[in-house]
Amino acid sequence: MEILIKNGYVYDPMNNIKGDVMDIAIKDGKIVEPSEIDLQRAKVIDAKGKVVMPGGIDIHAHVAGPKVNSGRIMMLNDHYRSFMKLVPGRRRSGTGKYTPSTYITGYRYARMGWTTVIEPASPPLKTRHTHEELNDIPIVDKACLILMDSNRIILNYLDNKDYEGCKEFILWLLEAVKGYGVKLVDPGTAVLWSWGRGYGLDVDDPVEPYSLTPRDIVEGLCRVNLELGLPHPLHVHCNKLGIPGNCETTLKTMDAVSRLSSDKVILHITHVQFNAYLGGNWYDLGTGSEKIAKYVNTHKHVSLDMGQIDFGTATTMTADAPFEYALFHMARWKWLGTDVEAEAAAGIVPYKYRRRNFVNALQWCIGLEIALLVEDPWRVMITTDHPNGAPFTRYPKIMTLLMSKRFREEVMKKLNRRALRKAILPSIDREYDLYEIAVMTRAAPAKLLGLERTKGHLGIGADADVAIYDINPKELDPSRDYEKYLKAFKRAEYTIKSGEIVVMKGEVVNEVYGKTFYVKAKTKLEEEIYGEVEKFFREWYTVELQNYIIAEHELRNPQPIYVGGA
Amino acid sequence: MTSIEVTLVTGRSLAQGIALEKGKLSEDYLKNVAVVELDENDLRRLGISEGDTVKVKTKFGEVVVKAIKSREPHPGIAFIPMGPWASLVVDPSTEGSGMPTLKGIHAEISPTKEPVMNPVEILRRVYNLTKKIPPMDPAEVVVVKEETKRIEKHVTCAFCGSLCDDLEVVISGGRIIDVRKACALGRSKILHAHENRILSAYIRKNGELVKADLKEAIRHAAKILVNADYPLLYGWSSTSVEAIKLGLELAEILGGAFDNTSVICHGPSIQALQEVGLVTCTLGQVKNYADLIIYWGCNPLHAHPRHLARYTVLSRGVYVKSRKERKFVVVDVRQTSTARAADLFIKVRPNEDYELLSALRMIIKGFDIEASEVAGVPIEKIYELADMMMSAKFGVIFYGLGLTMTKGKSRNIEEVIKLVQELNEWTKFVLIPMRGHYNVTGANQVCAWTTGYPYSIDFRRGYPRHIPGLTSAPDLLANGDVDAVLIVASDPVAHFPNEAVRHMLKIPLITIDPKWSLTATVSDVVIPSAIVGLECEGTAYRMDAVPIRLRKLIEPPPGVLSDEEILRMLLDEVKKLKGIGGS
Incomplete structure (x- = not known):
């Protein structure tokens, strides 16, 4: 299919295009020179007075895999309330708002103009499940990050200071389970949780029975990640998530690897809002946004994503199992916990964020504060840690909140007063512009994922993933007309995925299936480390090593990214 | 004529599981499934001996089956393996839950001279079926001869929810001639794969x-x-x-x-999960950490024969290395073969699991129980079990259809989930359903x-x-x-x-x-x-939701x-x- 998008206001930060009126040409799934298009055959989209951007990229959303599915099963109430109907030959049906089923997950991303999503926490033993769900998410490209912080084989290597062995194993593991990157969640906690311990584990606490601390794990794996040249930096959910006073823990975690790089981002701190709290208890909770932002503004080796909350029901799900157990004692409704042998643990607890609740209101402020106080939009991305803080369908709202102080004030009118007195947000005037929003939601995540060659921009040769929003930036001021921006962002006028029109006027019109990216070693590794790993497997696991490895053909549309080796 | 009143339980038996692979119209199936297991005492009360036919009558129907003596004593309980005979006398009402009552049904048993019907006769006489039943193809599959003999290792067994993936299958002439490491059920399924097949x-x-x-x-x-x-x-x-x-x-x-x-x-298990959640883990965690293993309302030696050896009581874990280091408890309405191997067997009265679970929750929360027994279990024994649970380092309850199919259904499961959630205040405790298929x-x-x-x-x-x-x-x-x-x-x-x-x-x-x-x-x-x-590949999920790939071994x-x-x-x-x- 050939498409010509004419006369749109194009926002393409990677190519330094800031709302210029341009034509974007698409042929065979790629962006091409407009001269290469056969205008007789091409579909011409008149984007005059509209915004054209690369497709959105979500760097962190729990959309697929074992715990997401457990969440779906547990959240029956969510599925009764929200559904999408079958349109024969065009789209499948599904249910759920904050734990949506796979098909409608893809449709809802596409409707907002998003075309890539990263599932950020898959335990290796159950990653086959994650891939089966990713296979069933239509339209978007995807990848999954692999939980490694409590993997006993990895901890063994780190404990023995065998970084070379560790590097080889991690590369083998990523390829074996078709993962894209290394994810740490509350480093070391799942080890302790096997004995029912681990709540509040801090960076310098021991992770028994290893002679390691979470700091050692972060540092060791950051080094491994860097030396392997993996496309994505180490992706860390810091220790003590959701506990007052954890801001210090986050600062220590960031600083633990500062000597490894002075310019390049080597550490991604995810859903930072949940890890930016001051105070010693919930009643004296305070915002750590200034401290976090100050650190990021003065150190170039870290990037952040927001983990913004929104008010209403959410489902918290994380590999930080002891935290969920603690949250169950506060929320007192349902609790689902799972341990995965030798690797990880997880918990799920439904939760409701309330405007009038001091803690929740302050959480809402902290997320926005961090995004507004970090100067460089290339290092702070929009997420809700879906479905922890809010469903991903709230991204348009968050984009708009960042663009309009007036909108923020409108929401703050209904918030808990004490929270507003402790928050910095009311005093922040900064408003993001469309270009910066395009950075945060397109260019920056593409770059951080190491996909910037083909993703997150509209230059020649890029994948033809494009979003067109029906909003005229020259006529409408986002600060004042934020409602119109919100409406436009919620439903894209057009979404184009790999050169196919998949959304028109906010409705899914065509179902295509995207790629699944995974890391593959340039050289064949298997035999060298097989013996060692096999021995460990017999001791720790209940499956055969041979059956643990996921074949490439089990992925619907596998796309290897080669790293390492000669 | 004499008749006795019993509580009827239906479910999987090892013999039924093996026979079904030979076909539902086989002699073996009739011999092993059209039976009722009765206690020796109950046989005596009926004045009959093993092999005589009896009529089992419930509110929902009646069926004639052969009486056999149960290996373990269970006075007052009659067991019929799942199949067309049991189906005639179970309670079809799901009471709005989707789950018929298949265990714990009041029944009357009396000697009879009537013969046992085979499945076809049941279809004809009970269901008045007029459709013709085909003369089935001679069961044997003819395969193209392949000269070489090969051994496939790390094969996953597709019979029960244990999904053992360490089998070795010997193939010769395009057919499986031997299976190593499999249990009787898996062995039967794999070795009889070519029998009773539909070929067109x-x-x-x-x-x-x-x-x-x-x-x-x-x-x-x-x-x-x-x-x-x-x-x-x-x-x-x-x-x-x-x-x-x-x-x-x-x-x-x-x-x-x-x-x-x-x-x-396990429909009721899912309904309970929807209500209250679940605390669970993969089987490797049990193998490596669990020092207290409880099987409740299930009989793994018959339904999941390698479960104990591979994952639980008899397995060698990283931190808990042998049988000696693990305590092993069975809770059931009858003393099954699994129960005989346990350190502690708790015999609960049929349909009263909920009461027993509630009593355990009360004790764990520190309440006193004034009654001298609950659900037929002396109170001292309940205290003993509660104490074992609270003082375990890592405890696990595996539960089966004895909880989901009996009175209370999903409420039983909610109760056991809450019990496990509350036990986590004291120690590490998890719950795993024993999934069948x-x-x-x-x-x-x-x-x-x-x-x-x-x-x-x-x-x-x-x-x-x-x-x-x-x-x-x-x-x-x-x-x-x-x-x-x-x-x-x-x-x-x-x-x-x-x-x-x-x-x-x-x-x-x-x-x-x-x-x-x-x-x-x-x-x-x-x-x-x-x-x-065996003949095509695909993915399956083990009872603990670990996905395992099934391979193609033969054409x-x-x-x-x-x-x-x-x-x-x-x-x-x-x-x-x-x-x-x-x-």
Whole structure:
């Protein structure tokens, strides 16, 4: 299919295009020179007075895999309330708002103009499940990050200071389970949780029975990640998530690897809002946004994503199992916990964020504060840690909140007063512009994922993933007309995925299936480390090593990214 | 004539599991399944000896079976293995839960001179079936000779929810000649894989099943489904995830109902999870850490024979290394063979598990119990068990259908989940359901990620709905709501209660199965399929939701396709009939 998008206001930060009126040409799934298009055959989209951007990229959303599915099963109430109907030959049906089923997950991303999503926490033993769900998410490209912080084989290597062995194993593991990157969640906690311990584990606490601390794990794996040249930096959910006073823990975690790089981002701190709290208890909770932002503004080796909350029901799900157990004692409704042998643990607890609740209101402020106080939009991305803080369908709202102080004030009118007195947000005037929003939601995540060659921009040769929003930036001021921006962002006028029109006027019109990216070693590794790993497997696991490895053909549309080796 | 009153329990037995692989019309099956296990004392009270026939009568029906002496004493309890005989006397009412009552039913037993009916006679005389039952193909599959002998290692066994993946299969001449490391059930399934097979497609014409071309059979099946007002697609627990996915798409397009067999096994477990959550882990955690292992209402030595050795009591873990370091408790209504091996056996009165679980919760919360016994268990023993639970380092409860099929159903499971959640205040404690069919967990997983609901899904309104008791297969059939049924890899005619079977026999029936089942013999279209894990590949989920790949080891019989291939053809045909483009 050939498409010509004419006369749109194009926002393409990677190519330094800031709302210029341009034509974007698409042929065979790629962006091409407009001269290469056969205008007789091409579909011409008149984007005059509209915004054209690369497709959105979500760097962190729990959309697929074992715990997401457990969440779906547990959240029956969510599925009764929200559904999408079958349109024969065009789209499948599904249910759920904050734990949506796979098909409608893809449709809802596409409707907002998003075309890539990263599932950020898959335990290796159950990653086959994650891939089966990713296979069933239509339209978007995807990848999954692999939980490694409590993997006993990895901890063994780190404990023995065998970084070379560790590097080889991690590369083998990523390829074996078709993962894209290394994810740490509350480093070391799942080890302790096997004995029912681990709540509040801090960076310098021991992770028994290893002679390691979470700091050692972060540092060791950051080094491994860097030396392997993996496309994505180490992706860390810091220790003590959701506990007052954890801001210090986050600062220590960031600083633990500062000597490894002075310019390049080597550490991604995810859903930072949940890890930016001051105070010693919930009643004296305070915002750590200034401290976090100050650190990021003065150190170039870290990037952040927001983990913004929104008010209403959410489902918290994380590999930080002891935290969920603690949250169950506060929320007192349902609790689902799972341990995965030798690797990880997880918990799920439904939760409701309330405007009038001091803690929740302050959480809402902290997320926005961090995004507004970090100067460089290339290092702070929009997420809700879906479905922890809010469903991903709230991204348009968050984009708009960042663009309009007036909108923020409108929401703050209904918030808990004490929270507003402790928050910095009311005093922040900064408003993001469309270009910066395009950075945060397109260019920056593409770059951080190491996909910037083909993703997150509209230059020649890029994948033809494009979003067109029906909003005229020259006529409408986002600060004042934020409602119109919100409406436009919620439903894209057009979404184009790999050169196919998949959304028109906010409705899914065509179902295509995207790629699944995974890391593959340039050289064949298997035999060298097989013996060692096999021995460990017999001791720790209940499956055969041979059956643990996921074949490439089990992925619907596998796309290897080669790293390492000669 | 003398008669005695008993509590009837139905379920899997080892002999039933082995015999069913030889075929439901085999002598072995009749010999091992048309029986009632009675206590020696009860036999004496009836004045009969082992091998005599007895009549079992409940509020819901009666059946004649052969009495056999139970290996372990269980006075007052009668056990009939699941199958067409048990189905005649169980309680079909699901009380709005989707789950009929299959255990803990009041029954009367008396000696009789009447003969035991075989499954065909049951269909004829009890259900008044007039359809002709085909003379089945000679069961043996003829295979192309292959000279070399090879051994396939790390093979996953597709029988029960344990999904042992360390089997060694010896193949010669294109056929499996030996299996190593498998239990009796797995061995039977794999070694008898070539027996009792359906080797051609069939269509029923003028009351008789006649051989048909595969494409013709698929066209015929598609027509039945498209013409139906509200078809039911049922089974799915003994096939691959890939096939289940296609089944869901088919149900969605047809606007029909889709249910998997969990509705009559762990459906109540899912309902409880929906209410309160679950605390669980994978089996390796149990192997490496658990020092207290409790089996409640299940008999793994019969239903999951390698469970104890591979994952629990007898396994060698990283931190807990041997049997000596683990405590082993069984709670059941009768002393099963698993119970005999336990350190502590707690005999609970049938239908009173809820009371016993509540008592444990009370003790753990620090309340005193004034009664001297609860659910037939002396209070000292309950305190002993509570103490063992609270002082374990890592405890686990495995529970089976003894909790889900009896009075209380999902409420029993909610209670055990809450007990485990509360035990986590004291120590590490987890709960794992003993899932039966090898991919019943997978069926729940696929259904959940596709529709949001794990089973009993209705697509009538163009989007998924889930109302157990209404959209669950036993209810849809018993209430006569559906007007055509597609069965994939299941045998509801043998295992569903009386009323449901009656309706099934009245409406068009399509079966896709590797083997002749009772359902296949009475179907209107029969399509043979390859056996997943032997003749075609696919993914299945172990009872702890660990996904494991099943491999293809040998070629299927000539002309026989996998469930996945058949369903894709069927789906394409249905789309064509409905005028839907694309695929």
